[in-house]
Amino acid sequence: MAQTSKRAVSPQFARAFDGGIAMVGATSEALPNSTFYTSRTLVAGDDTIDIAHVPRAHTDGDIFAYFRRANVLFAGDLLAVNSYPVLDYSTGGWIRGMIEATEHLLEIANDDTLIVPAVGDPQRRSALEAQLELCRATDEAVGQAYTTARS
Numbered sequence: 001m002a003q004t005s006k007r008a009v010s011p012q013f014a015r016a017f018d019g020g021i022a023m024v025g026a027t028s029e030a031l032p033n034s035t036f037y038t039s040r041t042l043v044a045g046d047d048t049i050d051i052a053h054v055p056r057a058h059t060d061g062d063i064f065a066y067f068r069r070a071n072v073l074f075a076g077d078l079l080a081v082n083s084y085p086v087l088d089y090s091t092g093g094w095i096r097g098m099i100e101a102t103e104h105l106l107e108i109a110n111d112d113t114l115i116v117p118a119v120g121d122p123q124r125r126s127a128l129e130a131q132l133e134l135c136r137a138t139d140e141a142v143g144q145a146y147t148t149a150r151s
Contacts, residue, residue, distance in 0.1 A: 054078060057101035058085060060092025064105065072114045075105060079127060081120035085135065095139045102132045 039052035047069040054062045058077040065074040077086060078101050087093040106128050109115060115123045144150075 054097075054101040054104060056092045056094055056097035057087075058093050058098065059088045062101065066108055070114075071110070071112055072116065073105065073109055074116045075128075076116075076118045078102070078105060079115060079117040079123065079131060081117050081123060081127060084138070085131065095135055095142070099132065099135045099139060102128055102135060106132065 039050065042049045042051065044067075047067050050066045050068065051063060054064065062076070062078055064076065064078055066072070067074075078098075080086065085098050087095055087098060105115075106125065109125045109128060111125050113125060115125070115127060117123060117127075
């Protein structure tokens with residue numbers, strides 16, 4: 001499953017190599033067989049899964065999945081643990097999008113929500129709160145540097 005705009009670029013995947021990126025072809029089996037534009041709800045057993053697109057955060061195709069009954073939020077690269085979030089500007093990522101995405105995830109998560117990042121151990125709401133604070137401070141510092149001609 002993928003966000004609709006990603007279906008068009010899925011036949012090529014980026015592969016990092018010695019300081020550059022190469023686009024490699026994907027087999028038809030690797031392509032998503034189901035897409036959605038903004039969100040989709042699925043039922044799996046006795047749980048309901050909300051899947052949604054968050055525009056322009058880590059990339060322009062970020063999605064998250066929230067398992068309501070289990071209270072588990074799969075954030076993927078929308079949550080960076082103990083590091084700065086990766087903002088892939090070449091695919092539409094940017095700091096203010098990450099701020100908005102983190103705010104949206106905070107609207108979903110409560111103190112008991114288990115949040116699964118792409119890298120690292122599962123986290124709690126406090127990790128999203130810390131990321132939001134970091135992203136806001138970074139955005140402000142870069143903005144101040146720009147307006148005072150230090151950027």
